[in-house]
Amino acid sequence: MQTKARLRKKLAKAGVDGILITDLINVRYLTGFTGSSGYAVITDRDALFITDFRYKEQARIEVRGYKIIIENSERSGEIKKYCDRYGIRTLGFEDHNINYSFYKKLVKRKIRLKQLTKMIEQLRITKSRQEMVHISTSVKRAESAFRKLLPIIRAGTTEKKLALKLESLLKSAGCKMLPFEVIVASGPTSALPHAQPTDRKLRGGDLVVIDWGGECEGYSSDMTRTVLLKGRSLTKQKEIYYNVLEAQKRAIHKVKPGVKTADIDRAARSYIDKAGYDESFGHGTGHGVGLAVHEKPVVSWRSTEIVKENMVFTVEPGIYLPGFGGVRIEDMVVVKKGGADVITSLPKKLKIIER
Amino acid sequence: MQTKARLRKKLAKAGVDGILITDLINVRYLTGFTGSSGYAVITDRDALFITDFRYKEQARIEVRGYKIIIENSERSGEIKKYCDRYGIRTLGFEDHNINYSFYKKLVKRKIRLKQLTKMIEQLRITKSRQEMVHISTSVKRAESAFRKLLPIIRAGTTEKKLALKLESLLKSAGCKMLPFEVIVASGPTSALPHAQPTDRKLRGGDLVVIDWGGECEGYSSDMTRTVLLKGRSLTKQKEIYYNVLEAQKRAIHKVKPGVKTADIDRAARSYIDKAGYDESFGHGTGHGVGLAVHEKPVVSWRSTEIVKENMVFTVEPGIYLPGFGGVRIEDMVVVKKGGADVITSLPKKLKIIER
Numbered sequence: 050m051q052t053k054a055r056l057r058k059k060l061a062k063a064g065v066d067g068i069l070i071t072d073l074i075n076v077r078y079l080t081g082f083t084g085s086s087g088y089a090v091i092t093d094r095d096a097l098f099i100t101d102f103r104y105k106e107q108a109r110i111e112v113r114g115y116k117i118i119i120e121n122s123e124r125s126g127e128i129k130k131y132c133d134r135y136g137i138r139t140l141g142f143e144d145h146n147i148n149y150s151f152y153k154k155l156v157k158r159k160i161r162l163k164q165l166t167k168m169i170e171q172l173r174i175t176k177s178r179q180e181m182v183h184i185s186t187s188v189k190r191a192e193s194a195f196r197k198l199l200p201i202i203r204a205g206t207t208e209k210k211l212a213l214k215l216e217s218l219l220k221s222a223g224c225k226m227l228p229f230e231v232i233v234a235s236g237p238t239s240a241l242p243h244a245q246p247t248d249r250k251l252r253g254g255d256l257v258v259i260d261w262g263g264e265c266e267g268y269s270s271d272m273t274r275t276v277l278l279k280g281r282s283l284t285k286q287k288e289i290y291y292n293v294l295e296a297q298k299r300a301i302h303k304v305k306p307g308v309k310t311a312d313i314d315r316a317a318r319s320y321i322d323k324a325g326y327d328e329s330f331g332h333g334t335g336h337g338v339g340l341a342v343h344e345k346p347v348v349s350w351r352s353t354e355i356v357k358e359n360m361v362f363t364v365e366p367g368i369y370l371p372g373f374g375g376v377r378i379e380d381m382v383v384v385k386k387g388g389a390d391v392i393t394s395l396p397k398k399l400k401i402i403e404r
Numbered sequence: 405m406q407t408k409a410r411l412r413k414k415l416a417k418a419g420v421d422g423i424l425i426t427d428l429i430n431v432r433y434l435t436g437f438t439g440s441s442g443y444a445v446i447t448d449r450d451a452l453f454i455t456d457f458r459y460k461e462q463a464r465i466e467v468r469g470y471k472i473i474i475e476n477s478e479r480s481g482e483i484k485k486y487c488d489r490y491g492i493r494t495l496g497f498e499d500h501n502i503n504y505s506f507y508k509k510l511v512k513r514k515i516r517l518k519q520l521t522k523m524i525e526q527l528r529i530t531k532s533r534q535e536m537v538h539i540s541t542s543v544k545r546a547e548s549a550f551r552k553l554l555p556i557i558r559a560g561t562t563e564k565k566l567a568l569k570l571e572s573l574l575k576s577a578g579c580k581m582l583p584f585e586v587i588v589a590s591g592p593t594s595a596l597p598h599a600q601p602t603d604r605k606l607r608g609g610d611l612v613v614i615d616w617g618g619e620c621e622g623y624s625s626d627m628t629r630t631v632l633l634k635g636r637s638l639t640k641q642k643e644i645y646y647n648v649l650e651a652q653k654r655a656i657h658k659v660k661p662g663v664k665t666a667d668i669d670r671a672a673r674s675y676i677d678k679a680g681y682d683e684s685f686g687h688g689t690g691h692g693v694g695l696a697v698h699e700k701p702v703v704s705w706r707s708t709e710i711v712k713e714n715m716v717f718t719v720e721p722g723i724y725l726p727g728f729g730g731v732r733i734e735d736m737v738v739v740k741k742g743g744a745d746v747i748t749s750l751p752k753k754l755k756i757i758e759r
Contacts, residue, residue, distance in 0.1 A: 150499035152507075
C-alpha cells in the first residue's frame with residue numbers, strides 16, 4: 050500500500066481530519082523535500098506541502114504528489130487558513146516535534162488540536178524496496194571507505210587522524226553528510242562506548258573500535274569493527290573479541306518476524322553474561338536505521354516491540370573493560386520472512402594489524 | 405556579573421522560583437557540559453545538573469558550580485522531585501525547547517509551570533572575555549584552513565572537491581565539528597544564497613562564493629569570501645563585487661552600541677538598492693554567532709534589536725543575479741564602545757585566480 054494511503058488509514062483511526070507534519074525527517078519521508086524549512090498537511094483528500102520562498106525552486110524539483118504552497122505570513126495563521134479551506138475540524142500534530150511556544154500559537158488561532166505520538170515513525174519502521182536500495186548504497190559507501198582506511202591503521206598514528214581520514218573517505222565515496230561523527234577509540238579509550246577520537250597514538254596490543262556510517266539520499270548506515278594491533282600478549286583481547294562475535298551471531302540468528310526485539314537483545318546479553326562479562330555490556334543491542342541513524346525499533350531489554358518483515362536495524366553487542374579496552378561488532382540486518390539478511394558485508398574474523 | 409547571577413535576576417523578575425533548562429546549547433553555556441543528554445535546574449540558591457549514567461564521568465570533568473545528579477527514573481518524575489526538594493513552587497521552562505509531549509508529562513505531575521521565552525539566549529547575546537577567546541580561535545582556524553585552500557582553487561576542479569578539501573582542512577586546523585556544511589558555489593550556482601556544492605567544474609569568468617566556518621570549544625565562526633576566475637570579460641563580476649564590498653563597509657561603519665540592528669541592515673541594503681540591484685539581495689545582513697552559528701541578534705530590516713557592547717555578529721550583504729552569478733562577503737564583528745572590531749582578517753580586495 051502506498052505511504053499516503055497507509056497514513057490516511059491511521060488518521061481515520063485516530064479520529065482526526067488531517068495531520069500537520071513538522072518533523073523534517075518525516076516531511077522528507079513523505080514528500081521527498083530535503084530542505085531545512087517546510088511542513089506538510091495531509092487530509093483524507095488533500096496533500097499540501099508548504100515552504101518559504103527560498104525553497105520554491107527546490108520544492109518544485111523534489112516534491113511529488115503534493116500541492117506546493119509558498120507561505121507568506123505567520124505560520125500558525127497559515128495553518129488556520131488550511132484548516133478552514135480544506136475542511137479540517139480536528140488537526141492532529143506530532144507531539145514530539147511541536148514545541149510549547151508554537152502549540153500555544155495554534156491554540157490561540159482556535160484550531161482544534163489532537164496530540165499524535167510517533168505516527169509517521171511507525172510507518173517508517175518497515176522499509177520499501179526503494180528505501181532498501183538507498184540503504185544498501187549507504188552501506189556500500191561506508192564499507193568502501195573503511196576498506197581504504199584499513200591499510201593506514203598502524204601503531205603511532207592517532208585516533209583523530211584515522212577518524213578524519215575515514216570521514217574524508219566517506220565523503221569521497223559519495224556521502225553528502227555523515228550520520229554521526231566517526232568514532233575511533235583505541236586501547237583503554239575503547240572501553241567507552243561513546244568515546245570521541247583523541248590525540249592518543251595507537252600502540253601494540255591495542256583494541257581499536259571504529260564506529261562509522263555512510264549516507265545515500267538521506268538514508269544512513271551504521272557499522273562497527275574492532276581491530277587489534279599486534280603485541281606481546283593478546284589472549285584477553287582475542288577472548289573478548291570472540292565472545293562478542295559469538296553473542297552477535299546468536300542475536301542475529303534470533304531475528305525473525307514475530308519475535309520480540311527484547312529476545313534478540315537477550316540472546317546476545319545472556320551469552321556475554323555467561324562468559325563472565327555480565328557487568329560489561331551497558332547498552333542496548335541495536336536500533337533501527339533509515340532516514341534517521343537512530344530510529345525504531347529499539348532492540349533492548351526494555352523494548353516491547355515485535356520484529357516485522359522489512360525492518361532494518363543494527364545488531365551491536367559489546368564488552369567494555371574499564372582501563373583495558375573494549376570490543377563492539379555492529380552489523381545492519383534486514384528482516385526477511387525466514388530470518389535476518391545481514392547487509393553489512395565486511396569480514397568479522399579478528400583482523401590483527403601487523404604494522 | 406557572573407552568568408548565574410544574571411540569570412537569577414531574570415528569574416526573580418519573571419516570577420518563577422526556578423528554571424528548567426533543556427536546550428543543550430543553553431545547558432552547555434551555563435554548565436560547561438558538552439554531552440548529548442543532560443539538563444539543568446537553577447533556583448535562587450541551588451544549581452543542579454542532571455544527566456544519565458553514560459555521562460557521569462564526563463559531567464564530573466566538565467561541570468563546575470553545579471550539584472551533579474545521575475537520574476535513575478523517568479524524567480518528569482525526577483523534575484517533580486527536585487521541585488519538592490528545592491522549594492520550587494513555580495518552575496519556568498524554555499518554551500522553544502520543551503515539546504508538547506513532555507509538557508503534558510510535567511503537567512500530569514502537577515508541577516506549576518511558567519512559559520519562558522529565550523531567557524538564556526538573551527544572556528548569550530553578549531560575549532564574555534573567555535567566550536571571545538574561543539571565538540577568536542574559531543575564526544583563526546577557519547582562516548588558516550581557507551588560506552591553505554586558496555592555492556588549489558582553479559578552473560577544472562569541482563565545487564564538491566573544494567568543499568570536501570576545506571572541510572578536511574578545518575578539521576586538521578583543530579575544529580572538532582563544523583558549524584555547517586561548507587558552501588562552494590560557482591558561476592550561475594553562486595546566484596543561490598543557500599547552494600550546496602555540486603559536481604560543476606569551475607570555469608574562467610566564474611564568481612566562486614565560499615561560505616564556511618570553524619569551531620573552538622563549541623564556539624562557531626562564520627565567514628564568506630568570493631573569488632573570481634580569470635576570463636575574457638570580467639567587468640560585470642567586478643562591478644557587483646565592489647558594490648557588495650562598499651555595502652559591507654557601510655554596514656560595518658554603522659555598528660555602534662545603541663543603534664538598531666535594522667539600521668545596519670539598511671546601510672548595506674540602501675547602497676545595493678541605489679546601485680541598481682534592489683531585487684538582488686534577498687536575505688538579512690547578518691546574525692549573531694556564538695555557541696550556535698545562528699543566534700541573536702538578528703541583523704535584518706525586520707529586527708527590532710538594539711546593538712550592545714560585546715555582541716558578536718556577521719555582516720554579510722550579497723548581490724545575486726539569477727543565471728549569472730553572485731557575490732557575498734561576510735565578516736564577523738565584535739561590538740566595542742567606539743564601534744565594530746572586525747574579527748575576520750582575510751583580505752577583501754577581489755582575488756582574481758589566474759590558474
